[in-house]
Amino acid sequence: MLNVSGVSRSFGGVYAVRDVSLSVADGEVCGVIGPNGAGKSTLFNLITGHLAADHGRISFLGQRVDRLAPHRRARMGMSIVFQAARVFRGMTVEENVMVGAHGHTRAGFAAAALRLPRHQADEREIAAEAADALARVGLAEWADRPADLLPIGQQRALQLARALCARPRLLLLDEPASGLRAEERERLATLVEELRAAGLTILLIEHDVGFVTRLADRVVVLDLGRVIADGPPAEIRSDPAVLAAYLGQAS
Numbered sequence: 001m002l003n004v005s006g007v008s009r010s011f012g013g014v015y016a017v018r019d020v021s022l023s024v025a026d027g028e029v030c031g032v033i034g035p036n037g038a039g040k041s042t043l044f045n046l047i048t049g050h051l052a053a054d055h056g057r058i059s060f061l062g063q064r065v066d067r068l069a070p071h072r073r074a075r076m077g078m079s080i081v082f083q084a085a086r087v088f089r090g091m092t093v094e095e096n097v098m099v100g101a102h103g104h105t106r107a108g109f110a111a112a113a114l115r116l117p118r119h120q121a122d123e124r125e126i127a128a129e130a131a132d133a134l135a136r137v138g139l140a141e142w143a144d145r146p147a148d149l150l151p152i153g154q155q156r157a158l159q160l161a162r163a164l165c166a167r168p169r170l171l172l173l174d175e176p177a178s179g180l181r182a183e184e185r186e187r188l189a190t191l192v193e194e195l196r197a198a199g200l201t202i203l204l205i206e207h208d209v210g211f212v213t214r215l216a217d218r219v220v221v222l223d224l225g226r227v228i229a230d231g232p233p234a235e236i237r238s239d240p241a242v243l244a245a246y247l248g249q250a251s
């Protein structure tokens with residue numbers, strides 16, 4: 001579904017991501033881990049289109065996308081949950097999720113924002129989808145409350161519901177567990193497990209190694225911008241190069 005091939009990106013002559021290749025198969029949960037400064041966020045932004053690569057190719061659903069703007073990649077079915085919780089203030093939880101659905105309706109986001117008549121036919125369909133997505137992430141009873149009153153764990157769940165509303169082929173999660181308390185993290189892990197069981201393809205970039213090795217079918221490890229390991233979680237946990245990279249970090 002996703003193929004990253006020989007991708008590099010440098011800042012001021014220093015490589016943040018260097019000759020990175022990885023692929024994500026249909027229905028797979030792929031985790032990307034690595035110590036601080038390994039290049040995880042840079043790689044994530046290269047895949048979503050928020051950063052341009054200096055070299056290499058990125059293909060999605062068999063089509064080259066590395067020159068496409070983020071919204072074009074989103075239209076093709078990439079849905080992102082950003083690390084920083086972004087909820088629209090002054091909107092309810094349900095309205096926040098409905099925003100995610102406008103990309104694939106006939107009238108589209110502009111018509112929705114301007115409240116054009118043709119948008120109103122879409123509105124019922126979107127509301128039903130939003131309700132469905134909220135139920136999926138366990139937020140159904142919060143639907144009518146102001147989104148900015150939600151605790152951080154539930155704001156993350158709201159973002160997930162918004163991403164699901166866009167009917168993603170590939171869900172991209174940027175450090176979804178960061179800033180969450182233990183029980184919120186546990187709830188999020190359960191949610192990702194449910195999405196995985198439903199067959200969704202997920203790329204998960206994460207600091208928390210335990211979180212990733214629990215959820216991912218395959219784990220790619222970055223260090224100093226390069227891939228140092230790629231394999232099933234059990235193999236990654238005992239890989240000497242991975243242990244050395246994390247030990248180097250701790251010392």
Ligand SMILES: Nc1ncnc2c1ncn2[C@@H]1O[C@H](COP(=O)(O)OP(=O)(O)OP(=O)(O)O)[C@@H](O)[C@H]1O
Pocket residue numbers: 011012015016017034035036037038039040041042043207
């Ligand atoms: N916009 C930028 N300008 C200059 N240097 C950058 C920029 N973005 C990233 N870097 C550098 O690239 C390297 C990789 O950074 P990146 O944020 O991708 O790593 P990371 O694995 O996400 O780190 P962390 O876990 O700390 O978030 C770092 O050395 C960082 O300082």
